[in-house]
Amino acid sequence: MSFGYDQIWNNLPFPALVVDRNQCVIHGNATAEQFVQTSQKQMMGKPLARFFGGNSVVIDTLQQAQVQKSSIAQYGVNLATSRRASLMCDLHVNFLDLESGEMLLVIQPTGVAQKMNESITHSSAARSVTAMASMLAHEIRNPLAGISGAAQLLAMDANDGDVELAEMIGQEAKRIGTLVDRFEHFSDDRPAVRNAFNIHDILDRAVRAASAGFGESIRFKKEYDPSLPDASGDSDQMLQVFQNLLKNAAEAVDPDRGVIRLRTSYQSGVKFAVSGAKRETLPLQIQIQDNGKGIPANIKDEIFEPFVSSKSNGTGLGLSLVSKIVTNHGGLVECHNLEQGTAFTLRLPIWKSNNTERT
Numbered sequence: 001m002s003f004g005y006d007q008i009w010n011n012l013p014f015p016a017l018v019v020d021r022n023q024c025v026i027h028g029n030a031t032a033e034q035f036v037q038t039s040q041k042q043m044m045g046k047p048l049a050r051f052f053g054g055n056s057v058v059i060d061t062l063q064q065a066q067v068q069k070s071s072i073a074q075y076g077v078n079l080a081t082s083r084r085a086s087l088m089c090d091l092h093v094n095f096l097d098l099e100s101g102e103m104l105l106v107i108q109p110t111g112v113a114q115k116m117n118e119s120i121t122h123s124s125a126a127r128s129v130t131a132m133a134s135m136l137a138h139e140i141r142n143p144l145a146g147i148s149g150a151a152q153l154l155a156m157d158a159n160d161g162d163v164e165l166a167e168m169i170g171q172e173a174k175r176i177g178t179l180v181d182r183f184e185h186f187s188d189d190r191p192a193v194r195n196a197f198n199i200h201d202i203l204d205r206a207v208r209a210a211s212a213g214f215g216e217s218i219r220f221k222k223e224y225d226p227s228l229p230d231a232s233g234d235s236d237q238m239l240q241v242f243q244n245l246l247k248n249a250a251e252a253v254d255p256d257r258g259v260i261r262l263r264t265s266y267q268s269g270v271k272f273a274v275s276g277a278k279r280e281t282l283p284l285q286i287q288i289q290d291n292g293k294g295i296p297a298n299i300k301d302e303i304f305e306p307f308v309s310s311k312s313n314g315t316g317l318g319l320s321l322v323s324k325i326v327t328n329h330g331g332l333v334e335c336h337n338l339e340q341g342t343a344f345t346l347r348l349p350i351w352k353s354n355n356t357e358r359t
């Protein structure tokens, strides 16, 4: 086998750039080309500030290295380029040659690993709410039935004004009942059954239910990869995941112009550390994208936590449930705002035939 350094350089999975003492680009690998969305040829000789902005932490780090005349690393910095939104990264600057001042800059995106951690934290927060939710559901249901029954009896021989009040009691009791149902769903802690299921069947079921109810006026666009292999998990729980995501999307869009895209694809070779040292391949990627108003900036970092909601009648349990189920499946869910709307991306493991154990 023969290969040159060029080949290694261009196959590095991280953006890497060599810059001169004026911070102008001498080399950029193929990954850097994608990262700054500029061709290698176009990058040559251009100041790095053109791609990252003069105030960027990249420029700062290079300057610090130049002043200290030594290698420097920065962890967990938010990096934006002129053409893409910010991304959590680690930066490494190494001197290649102290005399000429040439430096190697390696950018290591850490966002996905970080999201994975967050997702696990959210799911444990969800678990601690679960016990309370199940207790509440149990304790509220009986007295609630009593209240509704008593209100109906009162309404039977009350005068007109009082009938209205009795009906109001009935309606409000019903509202609490719906909330209790939601809690009960949330506290359903039965273990996820691992079976093979077709993602597209479950997505179709979720779309059918949505079209018949809350998503009546919305256009659903399916962009499925027909060769997608089966997923591994509990299809009923996964249906709940998609129903929650579709409901949120439907609630975020303008009812007359609402479009929800469902996209599936196979991403090979992507491994994630799921619990401790265990690494799992999560090649099934499902994206649910809407053209709605986007996630409010003030709750963007917390939406997977229980009880976080921007809606007057929202419980804030929908995405917490999504996170709990997806994490129990060894998967990953993340979201990002688009220019117009929001995209939720799920990554799930595929079914392997020796995978019959319960989790």
Ligand SMILES: Nc1ncnc2c1ncn2[C@@H]1O[C@H](COP(=O)(O)OP(=O)(O)OP(=O)(O)O)[C@@H](O)[C@H]1O
Pocket (backbone or CB within 6 Å): 244, 248, 249, 252, 290, 292, 293, 294, 295, 296, 299, 303, 308, 309, 310, 311, 313, 314, 315, 316, 317, 318, 319, 320, 341, 342
């Ligand atoms: N597709 C989306 N577009 C814009 N904002 C969203 C979207 N999905 C979720 N959000 C935001 O995240 C918050 C939390 O969502 P979550 O589903 O957990 O609770 P909820 O929808 O408010 O209440 P519930 O699901 O109990 O009805 C929402 O209130 C909303 O602000």
Ligand SMILES: [Mg+2]
Pocket (backbone or CB within 6 Å): 244, 247, 248, 317, 318, 319
């Ligand atoms: Mg919701």
